[in-house]
Each structure stands twice: as structure tokens, then as C-alpha cells.
Amino acid sequence: MILLWDTMKPVSAAVTTFVTDLDGTLLVGDEPCPDGVKALEQLVDRGIEVIVATGRAFSECSFVLDALPFVERIISAGGAYATDRRGRPLYKSLMAPEVSDKVSRTLVEDGQASILLKDPDCGIDYVVQGEAPLDPATSWWFRIHDIRMHHGPDPHPGSTLRAGAVGPASAMAQSAKVVRDALGSQVHVQHWGALTESNSSVDRPHLLEVFAPNTDKWTAVLSLGVRADQVATVGDGHNDLRMLSSAPWSFAPEDGDSDAKSRAKSLVSAHRCGAVAEAVSLLLHGEPS
Numbered sequence: 001m002i003l004l005w006d007t008m009k010p011v012s013a014a015v016t017t018f019v020t021d022l023d024g025t026l027l028v029g030d031e032p033c034p035d036g037v038k039a040l041e042q043l044v045d046r047g048i049e050v051i052v053a054t055g056r057a058f059s060e061c062s063f064v065l066d067a068l069p070f071v072e073r074i075i076s077a078g079g080a081y082a083t084d085r086r087g088r089p090l091y092k093s094l095m096a097p098e099v100s101d102k103v104s105r106t107l108v109e110d111g112q113a114s115i116l117l118k119d120p121d122c123g124i125d126y127v128v129q130g131e132a133p134l135d136p137a138t139s140w141w142f143r144i145h146d147i148r149m150h151h152g153p154d155p156h157p158g159s160t161l162r163a164g165a166v167g168p169a170s171a172m173a174q175s176a177k178v179v180r181d182a183l184g185s186q187v188h189v190q191h192w193g194a195l196t197e198s199n200s201s202v203d204r205p206h207l208l209e210v211f212a213p214n215t216d217k218w219t220a221v222l223s224l225g226v227r228a229d230q231v232a233t234v235g236d237g238h239n240d241l242r243m244l245s246s247a248p249w250s251f252a253p254e255d256g257d258s259d260a261k262s263r264a265k266s267l268v269s270a271h272r273c274g275a276v277a278e279a280v281s282l283l284l285h286g287e288p289s
Helices: 034-045 058-067 097-109 136-144 169-186 217-223 238-246 258-263 275-285
Strands: 002-005 012-015 017-020 049-053 073-076 081-084 089-092 114-118 126-129 149-151 160-167 188-193 206-211 231-234 249-253 266-268
Touching (some): 017 034, 017 217, 017 275, 034 049, 034 275, 049 058, 049 217, 058 073, 073 217, 081 217, 097 160, 097 169, 169 188, 169 206, 188 238, 217 238, 231 238, 238 249, 238 258, 249 258, 249 275
Parallel strands (some): 017 231, 049 073, 126 149, 231 249, 249 266
Antiparallel strands (some): 002 012, 073 081, 114 126, 160 206, 188 206
């Protein structure tokens, strides 16, 4: 347990949990930043639990755990799924079957390839619907992660963690509006820049992600029994926004999304320059490493 004094507020509190995002935060390319890993080890040595929280599916981030042997709990799928390090489920936020089906049909009617992320218990990673071709970023992602994909009718309609599509930012913004107009409060919708093979920011495609209501990383953190007033977190993207706003201590890398930076309590160096290590140093010592 770490006792911290927040100079912005005249209160002291105990930090018991540190939650870190992966892409654009801890990961540099496909590998965890070594300085970030060492910093996280320091927290664990002091009795602080480290939880990974990512937009990736569990199967797409499990390789990271080899470099993080001290991490026992992982939040994946943008907060729709949480497991122990062996993949045993601790929490799920599944879309209602009729909602998942309507989202998928709405996306297909809007000219998109609908991509449904499934509960791993199904034995399928993704169900793809519609005749539109997959965006090249999706094809690359499926290839490098050896994704188990089913194209056609959904054989497990009650087991959707997330629905969505990938494509140009303008098209995803339009499809997001169409989904919101069609389903309203039945869904939580977001769209933001996708990872690509070149990782270029020029013409970067966007992810459109649709969840059950109140599904996000922060809700998943609380579902694991973590006290809201004892959390520190670091993240860079749209699926980190509520976590960055809600955690008493939150950090965003300077190369993160502008909304993420506006929600975080503090900014740290770019992720390639040790964002996680600097966030940990600020917690421990009140100064960057």
C-alpha cells in the first residue's frame, strides 16, 4: 500500500491498485516497454496490484503476460471481459441477443462488414456478417493473431461482447450515428483510431465499437472489487476516458488522444519515452524518473 498526498486536494489516500492500458501506453510496438515493466514490478513489491486493461480481446493480449508474470487479473475487450491470467472469466458484459443482432443488421445495411467479438467460451473469436470486404487493418490483425473467424449467421447470438466495424474515420462516424439513432440507450458506442500494420497516422482507419450499456474499463475495474478511491491508472485512448476521469490518480502520455489527455489528472512522456515508468515514479516520488 502506498500513501500519497495529492497537492491539488488536502487529503491523503491509499493506492492499492494500478491499472495500465497496453497499446499506446505500456506497449512499444508489440513488446512491453522494459522500463515500464520494471516500474510495475516496483509497485507489486510494495503491495500494489497491477491490472492490465485493454481494448484487445484476451486472446490478442495473452502474449503480453509472459513479460508481466506479476499480473494476475486482466480486463480485455474494452471492459466487456475480465479474467485471471489463465483466462478464467471473472466478469462479462454481454450484449442482449436482440441488440447484438440489430446492431449487426444496422451496420450491414449501412454498407459495413459487421464484426462481432464473441465470448471465448464459444470457441470462435469473431463472427463477421455482410458482403462488404474487411478493412485491410482488420485482415492484418486477424492474420497476425491467428483469429478463429466465422462468416455468416451468428451461431452464438447470446455471447457477443462487442459489435463493430473498421473503416475510414468519416464512414465510422456516420455508422456510429446510424447505430445511436437506431438503438439509443440500448448501447454504448465509440469510434477511434485503429492499430495498423504500418502504424501510420495518415488516413488511419477507425474502430467503431458497440457495447452493452455501461460497459467500459472503469466498470470492469469496480466489478473486480477494487475500491474506486484507491485506484491509479494510465491510458491514452477513448476506451480509457471514464477510467481517467474517475480514478483519483490518472495519467495520459503526451502522444495520447486529446480527449484522454484532457481527462487525465497528469500528463507524462510519450509512450515510447517511458509513459508508464514516469507515471509510477510520480506516484512513488512525486517527480518524473
